[in-house]
Amino acid sequence: MTKKIIEAQVISNQKIAEGIFRITLDCAAAADATESFNAKPGQFINLYPRDKSMLLPRPISICFTERNRITLVYRVVGNGTRELSCHKEGDGLQISTPLGQGYHIEAMFEAINQDPSDHKTIALVAGGLGIPPMLELAKTIRTQIGEDRRIKLIAFLGFQEKAFLIEELSSFCHEVHVATEKGDFGFHGTVLELMEMQNIVVDYYFSCGPKPMLKALAAHCHRIEKPLQVSLEERMGCGYGACVGCTCKTKEEKDGLMRVTPKKVCKDGPVFFGEEVIWSE
Amino acid sequence: MSKQDLNLDVSKHRNLDLRVSIAGITLENPITTASGTFSAKESGAFYDIDELGAIITKGVSIAPWEGNPTPRIAETYGGMLNSVGLQNPGIDSFIKEELPYLRTFGPRIVVNVVGKSIGEYCSAVEKLNDTEVDMLEINISCPNIKEGGISFGADEKLAAELTREVRKYSKKPILMKLTPNVSDITEIARAVEAEGADGISLINTLLGMKIDIHNKRTVLWNKTGGLSGPAIKPVAVRMVYQVRRSVCIPIIGLGGIMTGEDAVEFLMAGADAVSIGTAALIDPTAPVRIKSELIGFMNRYGYQNLQQIRESML
Ligand SMILES: Cc1cc2nc3c(=O)[nH]c(=O)nc-3n(C[C@H](O)[C@H](O)[C@H](O)COP(=O)(O)OP(=O)(O)OC[C@H]3O[C@@H](n4cnc5c(N)ncnc54)[C@H](O)[C@@H]3O)c2cc1C
Ligand SMILES: Cc1cc2nc3c(=O)[nH]c(=O)nc-3n(C[C@H](O)[C@H](O)[C@H](O)COP(=O)(O)O)c2cc1C
Ligand code: FES
Numbered sequence: 001m002t003k004k005i006i007e008a009q010v011i012s013n014q015k016i017a018e019g020i021f022r023i024t025l026d027c028a029a030a031a032d033a034t035e036s037f038n039a040k041p042g043q044f045i046n047l048y049p050r051d052k053s054m055l056l057p058r059p060i061s062i063c064f065t066e067r068n069r070i071t072l073v074y075r076v077v078g079n080g081t082r083e084l085s086c087h088k089e090g091d092g093l094q095i096s097t098p099l100g101q102g103y104h105i106e107a108m109f110e111a112i113n114q115d116p117s118d119h120k121t122i123a124l125v126a127g128g129l130g131i132p133p134m135l136e137l138a139k140t141i142r143t144q145i146g147e148d149r150r151i152k153l154i155a156f157l158g159f160q161e162k163a164f165l166i167e168e169l170s171s172f173c174h175e176v177h178v179a180t181e182k183g184d185f186g187f188h189g190t191v192l193e194l195m196e197m198q199n200i201v202v203d204y205y206f207s208c209g210p211k212p213m214l215k216a217l218a219a220h221c222h223r224i225e226k227p228l229q230v231s232l233e234e235r236m237g238c239g240y241g242a243c244v245g246c247t248c249k250t251k252e253e254k255d256g257l258m259r260v261t262p263k264k265v266c267k268d269g270p271v272f273f274g275e276e277v278i279w280s281e
Numbered sequence: 282m283s284k285q286d287l288n289l290d291v292s293k294h295r296n297l298d299l300r301v302s303i304a305g306i307t308l309e310n311p312i313t314t315a316s317g318t319f320s321a322k323e324s325g326a327f328y329d330i331d332e333l334g335a336i337i338t339k340g341v342s343i344a345p346w347e348g349n350p351t352p353r354i355a356e357t358y359g360g361m362l363n364s365v366g367l368q369n370p371g372i373d374s375f376i377k378e379e380l381p382y383l384r385t386f387g388p389r390i391v392v393n394v395v396g397k398s399i400g401e402y403c404s405a406v407e408k409l410n411d412t413e414v415d416m417l418e419i420n421i422s423c424p425n426i427k428e429g430g431i432s433f434g435a436d437e438k439l440a441a442e443l444t445r446e447v448r449k450y451s452k453k454p455i456l457m458k459l460t461p462n463v464s465d466i467t468e469i470a471r472a473v474e475a476e477g478a479d480g481i482s483l484i485n486t487l488l489g490m491k492i493d494i495h496n497k498r499t500v501l502w503n504k505t506g507g508l509s510g511p512a513i514k515p516v517a518v519r520m521v522y523q524v525r526r527s528v529c530i531p532i533i534g535l536g537g538i539m540t541g542e543d544a545v546e547f548l549m550a551g552a553d554a555v556s557i558g559t560a561a562l563i564d565p566t567a568p569v570r571i572k573s574e575l576i577g578f579m580n581r582y583g584y585q586n587l588q589q590i591r592e593s594m595l
Binding site: 005 | 317318319320322323324326327328329339347348351352353354355356358359360361363365368510511559561562563564565566
């Protein structure tokens with residue numbers, strides 16, 4: 001079997017900003033699963049609450065991985081995430097092995113290498129709880145860039161008030177630009193306003209965050225004809241592709257015709273190409 | 282359940298007979314997947330599909346259905362609401378793209394059929410006549426657009442008429458899947474039996490609603506949705522019990538089965554087989570876990586076959 005539900009062990013669980021927590025889990029129990037914890041950036045896991053009055057799994061993006069350890073960053077918004085915030089070191093936690101399709105990193109490298117002009121810039125654009133998955137993505141891209149000085153990785157991050165994960169992202173990105181909507185830190189405004197002001201030429205975009213932000217960014221990328229990959233969020237039932245609860249409409253070319261194709265966010269996504277998503281809803 | 286328990290179960294399994302026959306079709310065991318909660322590819326990533334007695338597919342209609350906009354899922358206390366709206370790619374796509382893959386597995390294949398008019402149901406079942414499908418499950422909870430949207434399953438006459446017509450067009454055994462949103466389930470059960478149904482599945486979801494009081498709107502885009510999960514189990518058990526005492530045809534019982542003991546409850550109430558729905562969304566391996574828990578229960582009490590459980594109620 002390629003996927004499993006495992007009992008992970010809590011290594012640490014700390015508050016990193018008001019209402020925001022970081023939890024690190026030991027997933028050694030998954031090591032004997034065929035897929036182990038070989039997570040791709042942009043994938044998520046299902047967290048199964050202990051309180052069985054909460055039936056459904058909570059999907060949370062993978063923020064960082066290190067051997068058999070994964071780190072998640074989450075905001076307490078309801079009973080499930082509240083329960084999660086109460087877990088202590090050593091507690092067991094039911095989770096799934098990684099789910100969904102992550103960011104298509106090979107596709108990005110292919111796209112930017114196609115055109116021979118020397119210097120390239122990759123941008124990570126994220127808002128709020130869309131920021132955590134950017135860390136694993138930044139790590140993976142930076143590892144692949146290695147010492148190649150022609151490729152630059154920059155992050156544009158938008159927060160409401162308090163910023164988090166900036167230091168961590170700075171260790172993998174060449175530049176990190178921060179905006180807060182309340183003006184507590186960095187640029188006072190939204191991440192898209194910040195991008196506009198910085199006016200940096202970007203060759204490839206990766207994004208995760210609130211839908212209005214993704215939609216506006218997709219329109220921007222369409223205008224300037226730059227590729228974009230987005231990670232979408234949807235209410236989920238199963239989180240693994242069995243219930244068709246998490247549908248999203250996409251455009252797909254089939255037999256030379258553009259067709260509207262429903263896709264499952266949990267299985268076909270959460271990452272999609274900006275051009276493929278039908279945003280008008 | 283520890284590995285050791287499981288091994289013990291399997292060794293004892295040899296003198297257990299889990300088989301059940303429905304409309305002349307033998308299932309290796311009584312565990313089936315509830316319609317709309319199973320995907321051979323995705324569920325198959327978690328467990329060996331050959332462990333199942335039968336696969337019941339998600340609802341298929343004559344033409345593709347888009348389903349409802351999202352949000353389609355809401356969690357409730359001990360249950361969930363869904364308003365997927367029977368999204369499916371249509372019968373032709375099902376026969377071409379999905380059925381060949383399903384046929385690579387051992388379990389019996391039961392296709393759940395949906396429609397908006399009697400004609401739509403009949404065209405869909407006709408297309409399945411010359412396929413390698415074992416049985417059909419007719420979801421009669423769908424609204425009938427010709428009769429102002431009343432559910433076929435909520436009206437005795439409509440349910441009878443639909444059964445009669447589907448029976449005429451289908452060469453396969455047909456199970457009628459009843460909706461619990463009725464005042465007397467036994468009336469509907471008797472009506473479909475009289476018109477030639479080979480079996481009955483019950484229950485489908487209960488109509489429900491959830492309001493997000495902070496945002497002052499319903500959580501589901503569709504406003505209402507079908508309630509499933511452990512919260513509905515007592516209603517389902519009661520209905521299986523009543524229907525068992527009203528008709529002679531086989532019954533597939535479902536509604537909130539989370540454990541092997543829940544499955545036993547349905548068998549004692551009179552079900553011949555059971556389906557696992559919401560439980561499999563919460564624990565993807567639920568069908569096989571429930572099967573081994575059922576075996577564990579039979580071993581503990583010395584039951585050798587399902588008939589003995591069904592007849593054990595005092
Ligand atoms: C692919 C994906 C990745 C995610 N990654 C993160 C992350 O890295 N960090 C983080 O803080 N949050 C993330 N979320 C959102 C997170 O799933 C919800 O905040 C969480 O489920 C809320 O659970 P609760 O019990 O605390 O809230 P409640 O509101 O009590 O939950 C009730 C129900 O609604 C669902 N729900 C509530 N909010 C959301 C939401 N925004 N998206 C989807 N379902 C929701 C819950 O899963 C549950 O079924 C992600 C969501 C998705 C779909
Ligand atoms: C997401 C979802 C989709 C469903 N789709 C169908 C369907 O296509 N056809 C059908 O007859 N029943 C459908 N059902 C109903 C289930 O098959 C089952 O009758 C019901 O959920 C009660 O069982 P449970 O509590 O074990 O889930 C669906 C249920 C859920 C939760
Ligand atoms: S949440 Fe069930 S299919 Fe995506």
